[in-house]
Amino acid sequence: xxxxxxxxxxxxxxxxxxxxxxxxxxxxxxxxxxxxxxxxxxxxxxxxxxxxxxxxxxxxxxxxxxxxxxxxxxxxxxxxxxxxxxxxxxxxxxxxxxxxxxxxxxxxxxxxxxxxxxxxxxxxxxxxxxxxxxxxxxxxxxxxxxxxxxxxxxxxxxxxxxxxxxxxxxxxxxxxxxxxxxxxxxxxxxxxxxxxxxxxxxxxxxxxxxxxxxxxxxxxxxxxxxxxxxxxxxxxxxxxxxxxxxxxxxxxxxxxxxxxxxxxxxxxxxxxxxxxxxxxxxxxxxxxxxxxxxxxxxxxxxxxxxxxxxxxxxxxxxxxxxxxxxxxxxxxxxxxxxxxxxxxxxxxxxxxxxxxxxxxxxxxxxxxxxxxxxxxxxxxxxxxxxxxxxxxxxxxxxxxxxxxxxxxxxxxxxxx
Amino acid sequence: xxxxxxxxxxxxxxxxxxxxxxxxxxxxxxxxxxxxxxxxxxxxxxxxxxxxxxxxxxxxxxxxxxxxxxxxxxxxxxxxxxxxxxxxxxxxxxxxxxxxxxxxxxxxxxxxxxxxxxxxxxxxxxxxxxxxxxxxxxxxxxxxxxxxxxxxxxxxxxxxxxxxxxxxxxxxxxxxxxxxxxxxxxxxxxxxxxxxxxxxxxxxxxxxxxxxxxxxxxxxxxxxxxxxxxxxxxxxxxxxxxxxxxxxxxxxxxxxxxxxxxxxxxxxxxxxxxxxxxxxxxxxxxxxxxxxxxxxxxxxxxxxxxxxxxxxxxxxxxxxxxxxxxxxxxxxxxxxxxxxxxxxxxxxxxxxxxxxxxxxxxxxxxxxxxxxxxxxxxxxxxxxxxxxxxxxxxxxxxxxxxxxxxxxxxxxxxxx
Numbered sequence: 001x002x003x004x005x006x007x008x009x010x011x012x013x014x015x016x017x018x019x020x021x022x023x024x025x026x027x028x029x030x031x032x033x034x035x036x037x038x039x040x041x042x043x044x045x046x047x048x049x050x051x052x053x054x055x056x057x058x059x060x061x062x063x064x065x066x067x068x069x070x071x072x073x074x075x076x077x078x079x080x081x082x083x084x085x086x087x088x089x090x091x092x093x094x095x096x097x098x099x100x101x102x103x104x105x106x107x108x109x110x111x112x113x114x115x116x117x118x119x120x121x122x123x124x125x126x127x128x129x130x131x132x133x134x135x136x137x138x139x140x141x142x143x144x145x146x147x148x149x150x151x152x153x154x155x156x157x158x159x160x161x162x163x164x165x166x167x168x169x170x171x172x173x174x175x176x177x178x179x180x181x182x183x184x185x186x187x188x189x190x191x192x193x194x195x196x197x198x199x200x201x202x203x204x205x206x207x208x209x210x211x212x213x214x215x216x217x218x219x220x221x222x223x224x225x226x227x228x229x230x231x232x233x234x235x236x237x238x239x240x241x242x243x244x245x246x247x248x249x250x251x252x253x254x255x256x257x258x259x260x261x262x263x264x265x266x267x268x269x270x271x272x273x274x275x276x277x278x279x280x281x282x283x284x285x286x287x288x289x290x291x292x293x294x295x296x297x298x299x300x301x302x303x304x305x306x307x308x309x310x311x312x313x314x315x316x317x318x319x320x321x322x323x324x325x326x327x328x329x330x331x332x333x334x335x336x337x338x339x340x341x342x343x344x345x346x347x348x349x350x351x352x353x354x355x356x357x358x359x360x361x362x363x364x365x366x367x368x369x370x371x372x373x374x375x376x377x378x379x380x381x382x383x384x385x386x387x388x389x390x391x392x393x394x395x396x397x398x399x400x401x402x403x404x405x406x407x408x409x410x411x412x413x414x415x416x
Numbered sequence: 417x418x419x420x421x422x423x424x425x426x427x428x429x430x431x432x433x434x435x436x437x438x439x440x441x442x443x444x445x446x447x448x449x450x451x452x453x454x455x456x457x458x459x460x461x462x463x464x465x466x467x468x469x470x471x472x473x474x475x476x477x478x479x480x481x482x483x484x485x486x487x488x489x490x491x492x493x494x495x496x497x498x499x500x501x502x503x504x505x506x507x508x509x510x511x512x513x514x515x516x517x518x519x520x521x522x523x524x525x526x527x528x529x530x531x532x533x534x535x536x537x538x539x540x541x542x543x544x545x546x547x548x549x550x551x552x553x554x555x556x557x558x559x560x561x562x563x564x565x566x567x568x569x570x571x572x573x574x575x576x577x578x579x580x581x582x583x584x585x586x587x588x589x590x591x592x593x594x595x596x597x598x599x600x601x602x603x604x605x606x607x608x609x610x611x612x613x614x615x616x617x618x619x620x621x622x623x624x625x626x627x628x629x630x631x632x633x634x635x636x637x638x639x640x641x642x643x644x645x646x647x648x649x650x651x652x653x654x655x656x657x658x659x660x661x662x663x664x665x666x667x668x669x670x671x672x673x674x675x676x677x678x679x680x681x682x683x684x685x686x687x688x689x690x691x692x693x694x695x696x697x698x699x700x701x702x703x704x705x706x707x708x709x710x711x712x713x714x715x716x717x718x719x720x721x722x723x724x725x726x727x728x729x730x731x732x733x734x735x736x737x738x739x740x741x742x743x744x745x746x747x748x749x750x751x752x753x754x755x756x757x758x759x760x761x762x763x764x765x766x767x768x769x770x771x772x773x774x775x776x777x778x779x780x781x782x783x784x785x786x787x788x789x790x791x792x793x794x795x796x797x798x799x800x801x802x803x804x805x806x807x808x809x810x811x812x813x814x815x816x817x818x819x820x821x822x823x824x825x826x827x828x829x830x831x832x
Contacts, residue, residue, distance in 0.1 A: 020459040022450025023634055023643075025443060029464065034438025043436040044471070046464035048445065055460070218439055227439075278701070278722065284708025285694070285701030288722040292700025295776050295809055303728035306694065306704040306720030308713075311763055316719065347727055360711050393711055
């Protein structure tokens with residue numbers, strides 16, 4: 001059996017001039033594509049069209065007929081630019097109805113801010129006849145869902161916060177009821193840091209070739225994801241294959257599943273009751289930022305120092321002037337002294353220190369752009385290494401922090 | 417005259433299962449849409465299709481016929497999944513040719529890493545007959561450009577780094593030669609922070625209603641962009657309107673044009689030879705990160721303190737224990753003491769301090785999630801204010817930093 005034959009087919013229609021003009025990068029396509037895929041849909045098209053009745057109507061007809069489910073996102077606002085509902089009604093010849101309950105919700109939202117809604121908002125309560133309203137917990141425009149000629153159409157507002165809330169609170173469950181046979185492939189994800197794509201491929205290509213499991217590689221800077229998937233009936237083989245691939249890729253698999261490297265490091269720190277200090281020069285707070293992005297990080301993130309200048313390294317951390325003069329700010333000696341100073345000037349148990357030349361300028365012949373020295377360690381000892389990255393400033397900074405976190409993870413696992 | 421009648425029409429075709437499955441958010445559509453729009457194209461469709469010959473061929477035929485220019489991105493790699501060139505050849509019945517020069521470039525790239533390319537890479541040198549090769553300065557897969565039945569097709573590899581380099585180095589100029597009549601609308605951008613969408617609308621709706629200039633609003637958290645555009649013949653009216661709108665929105669317009677708020681603050685600091693210190697609790701280094709994202713920030717970013725714990729606030733900055741005990745870590749008194757300590761423990765001229773409850777937990781009845789105290793000032797005095805944000809952790813952190821930067825900007829402009 002072709003597994004794909006059991007997948008319901010889905011299309012996504014995104015409405016908005018701002019997306020076509022590149023004024024904002026789209027986030028809705030990836031969100032909805034990911035959600036529908038994980039529910040077992042095969043997402044076959046994402047189409048972006050301008051805020052125009054004709055374009056919306058024409059693509060709606062197209063995608064509606066060729067897919068079991070069409071999700072339309074955007075163009076439900078109150079202004080003259082917002083034409084999605086009108087266009088869908090025209091495309092499928094369905095009359096619109098005023099939905100009193102939705103209007104009352106809009107009135108309430110305005111009332112809670114001490115205002116009454118302008119007349120233009122009334123159009124947000126217009127819904128195709130017979131459609132099921134999907135309430136919007138985050139805004140005024142409700143979504144809706146209906147069946148037409150055997151195919152389903154869901155329509156959601158454009159702001160990610162709003163459509164994600166509607167999806168989570170009602171649409172997802174409704175789709176589960178409507179498409180109970182959706183048959184998601186089982187998937188395992190290995191997340192890898194510190195190998196190139198071809199190094200990953202070399203290590204596991206033999207395993208992949210001999211296996212019935214599907215192997216895919218995804219380079220999502222600075223990490224690589226190996227996605228293993230199989231039909232649900234092959235779940236045991238899938239687990240066995242994931243175990244083998246994991247072993248072949250060690251010590252670079254930092255987790256299986258959805259967690260990011262900062263989250264994995266946070267979890268390890270939390271489990272072992274350790275606190276961390278971030279000492280940063282060229283990464284300028286990015287390391288502290290990535291760690292404190294995580295809710296609850298105050299349990300294990302102690303403090304951070306952004307010692308961008310030489311003065312700061314000396315004055316804040318006590319890095320000896322002689323080290324800075326003899327070896328320079330970008331040196332293994334300075335990185336180790338920064339780490340030592342950071343631990344001495346904090347209550348942390350472990351830490352990392354990063355000093356380097358992120359670019360685009362500031363490089364020298366001896367220490368070109370991309371030279372980064374990274375130290376990790378605890379109060380007793382530290383380990384330092386020099387790297388030569390060759391990306392742009394943004395990527396050099398990001399890979400520097402990931403390298404520090406990955407080495408800190410290995411340090412803790414092997415020595416604490 | 418309808419200005420749009422003079423615009424050449426463009427479509428964009430994105431190839432990749434990973435985009436449909438939401439495994440990576442697309443960046444190519446926004447990039448190419450923005451570039452083509454700024455060159456005067458009217459971008460009418462962005463379509464994402466799976467890695468399959470049939471889908472790519474079918475949409476290529478469709479978009480090719482209905483647009484003056486079709487840009488196809490992705491699916492030019494060496495693996496079995498990469499089918500774009502084959503699909504285009506099939507769709508338009510054009511034979512493929514082996515392009516020796518491109519193959520030699522691939523061989524050279526491998527040679528520089530001490531390797532020889534595998535046989536599979538040969539297919540990256542296959543190009544539709546008669547197409548013009550667009551060399552890839554960042555990778556092995558060249559792009560190419562050709563005309564077919566009076567319409568143009570450009571094909572580029574999927575990695576943003578590669579297609580952006582090809583676009584910048586050759587495609588952009590070629591398109592300018594091919595479409596010399598492209599007639600971009602003139603545009604002015606006002607970037608606004610600290611007003612809601614409806615507050616922006618209220619201030620300028622009368623101006624907008626009476627003007628021949630097109631007004632559009634773009635909410636790109638945490639800022640709002642007002643985009644004014646007009647036909648090139650109306651450039652004087654456009655400038656005059658932008659000037660009026662700017663005045664009506666003061667002091668919230670932090671710049672006109674493309675610069676972000678951190679860049680604008682950096683520029684002000686640089687011009688006035690001032691250095692800044694970032695003192696952060698709940699934003700955990702995000703402020704330092706956003707400032708040091710900017711190349712050359714070492715000229716005006718002095719150092720940063722991530723004082724996440726009370727211990728850190730006391731020990732690193734000398735925030736008096738009594739203040740922390742009497743008023744709490746999230747208080748205007750603590751924010752001011754953090755700012756004072758940060759300036760005393762640095763060589764900076766100005767600074768900001770942020771302490772708050774970013775969420776999702778950690779709130780109390782008195783100080784709920786979203787309560788943030790922000791101080792800005794110099795060595796002589798500081799100003800502090802309490803905010804109540806109601807977003808999630810990520811947005812609360814981001815808007816806190818932007819608020820600090822915006823207030824720092826106003827502080828410097830008004831008092832230094």
